[in-house]
Structure formats: C-alpha cells, structure tokens
Amino acid sequence: MAKLSQLQQAYANPNMRKMLNLIASSEGVKHGYNTLFGNQQFNNLGAHPNVRKAFKQTDGTTNHTTAAGRYQFLNSTWNNLAKQYGFRDFSPQSQDLGAIALIASRGALDDVLQGNWQSAIGKLGKEWASLPSSTYKQGKRSWDFVNKHLGSNIQQGNHPKFVDLKALGYKPQTTQQTQPNFVDLRKLGYSGNPQQNTQPQFVDLKTLGYKG
Incomplete structure (x- = not known):
C-alpha cells in the first residue's frame, strides 16, 4: 500500500496527470468530478453519492453500479480508500489521490511515472472497464484513443x-x-x-x- 505522501508526490509528475486525464476521458465523464454513472450530474462533493444505477453489459446482462466521480469510483471502493487514507470528502483533490492509490494498488505506479504506458494500461484494465486492456463486459476504448490522448504509439499487436x-x-x-x-x-x-x-x-x- 502506497503512503499518502507518495500519492501526493506522484500527482506532481506530468505523466501521472496524463494518465488521470486518460482515465477520465476513457470513462467519458461529462461533468468531471461531479459525474454519476450515465453522465448525470450531482452537486454535493461532501461524500460519495452512493447512487445505484442499472446498466446493460455488452453480453446483454443487466448489472448495477454505484460508479461516481471523475474516475467512476464504486461506493465500496471509495469507502476502502477513505478508510485507508483518511479522505473526509469526495473533493477533486481526494478523487485524484484516490485514483492514484488505485493505480498503485495495481502495481502500475512506477510504470505511469516512467511513461511505460503499455505496461501501465495492461495492469489498469482490471480497475477501469473503459481501458482497452479491460476484460469486463462493458464498452471500452481503442488503443488509437489511448495513443491520441497520451501522444504515444502503443501497438496492440505487441501484446502476446x-x-x-x-x-x-x-x-x-x-x-x-x-x-x-x-x-x-x-x-x-x-x-x-x-x-x-x-x-x-x-x-x-x-x-x-x-x-x-
């Protein structure tokens, strides 16, 4: 588990801000930090809104989610982060640090900081369903989308x-x-x-x- 000071230090790295912007763009949030799943806006950032919404997976199955915020945190995920790091609100700063904590928990922190995008995204598909490396039965972005946002040239064919x-x-x-x-x-x-x-x-x- 990364320390809070490590998360704060990582946020100062330009590559981390690139990754955070990519995740937000991939998730398609239209209201930034105030976005509920489905792009409904909410106003109170005092806490995770914990609104449960239904959606259809790509296999036609109906599922439910409490995803919210710029990085679409599930309520259960956010509660764990808040407990670990002492987040007392759902403010932009807390959300940014929470997203970095998830990146670190997937073993991708150093990859992001060093700009090893392919390796980082390969690990983060387990956290964010919208990334091209995701195996979740939800819509996901293309590698071209990723390359455009990162200014990189990741080739999907490089993956075994x-x-x-x-x-x-x-x-x-x-x-x-x-x-x-x-x-x-x-x-x-x-x-x-x-x-x-x-x-x-x-x-x-x-x-x-x-x-x-």
Missing part, C-alpha cells in the same frame, strides 16, 4: 495472444509425461515451408482460421 487451439480443431491427448507437447501445425491446415535455420518460425494464425 493466447490462442485456444481447440477452436482450431486441435484435440490434445492426455499424457503423464512432463515433456513439451509439440503440435503438428500441418494437421491444423498450415502448409508453410519449414525453415532451414535456427530462428523461431512465426505462423500467421489467420491462415489457420483464427480471427483474433
């Missing part, structure tokens, strides 16, 4: 992709050995020519029917 070979027709056999299980890509429809060198061979999974 895990492919379910079963979806490509591969049926592994259960073995009791610890040796690596080599897959004959020719059985999956790959007709590439083997390379006569020691370099690893990269296969275009699209030729195998993968639509990632």
Whole structure:
C-alpha cells in the first residue's frame, strides 16, 4: 500500500496527470468530478453519492453500479480508500489521490511515472472497464484513443495472444509425461515451408482460421 505522501508526490509528475486525464476521458465523464454513472450530474462533493444505477453489459446482462466521480469510483471502493487514507470528502483533490492509490494498488505506479504506458494500461484494465486492456463486459476504448490522448504509439499487436487451439480443431491427448507437447501445425491446415535455420518460425494464425 502506497503512503499518502507518495500519492501526493506522484500527482506532481506530468505523466501521472496524463494518465488521470486518460482515465477520465476513457470513462467519458461529462461533468468531471461531479459525474454519476450515465453522465448525470450531482452537486454535493461532501461524500460519495452512493447512487445505484442499472446498466446493460455488452453480453446483454443487466448489472448495477454505484460508479461516481471523475474516475467512476464504486461506493465500496471509495469507502476502502477513505478508510485507508483518511479522505473526509469526495473533493477533486481526494478523487485524484484516490485514483492514484488505485493505480498503485495495481502495481502500475512506477510504470505511469516512467511513461511505460503499455505496461501501465495492461495492469489498469482490471480497475477501469473503459481501458482497452479491460476484460469486463462493458464498452471500452481503442488503443488509437489511448495513443491520441497520451501522444504515444502503443501497438496492440505487441501484446502476446493466447490462442485456444481447440477452436482450431486441435484435440490434445492426455499424457503423464512432463515433456513439451509439440503440435503438428500441418494437421491444423498450415502448409508453410519449414525453415532451414535456427530462428523461431512465426505462423500467421489467420491462415489457420483464427480471427483474433
């Protein structure tokens, strides 16, 4: 857990302010620190408003949220932050420091301060559903959106992709050995020519029917 003094020091870093602005923009808040989920405005910043609102996820399921503020804190999340850091209101300063505390809790504080955007965003998708690295069933921003706001050139393709070979027709056999299980890509429809060198061979999974 980062100390309050660390949060305050981090806020003075220009990269941190860039990240906070990106998160707010990604969340699409129209009333800044006074925004309820769904972009309804509230006025009293004395405490988290704790208004429960329904919404539909991208899978069609109805869910509920108490998200509020510039960084769309859930009420339960905010209560934990207030207890840990002694926040006595929901003021802009408290919200900024609270967001930095969440960034630190995800292990992304140093990444942000050093401008390692790809690494930072990869970690923060678990905290903010609107970031492109998020796995939540909610709408999220593109990497182009991120690059525009950060002035960076993050390439989504730089992230490793895990492919379910079963979806490509591969049926592994259960073995009791610890040796690596080599897959004959020719059985999956790959007709590439083997390379006569020691370099690893990269296969275009699209030729195998993968639509990632």
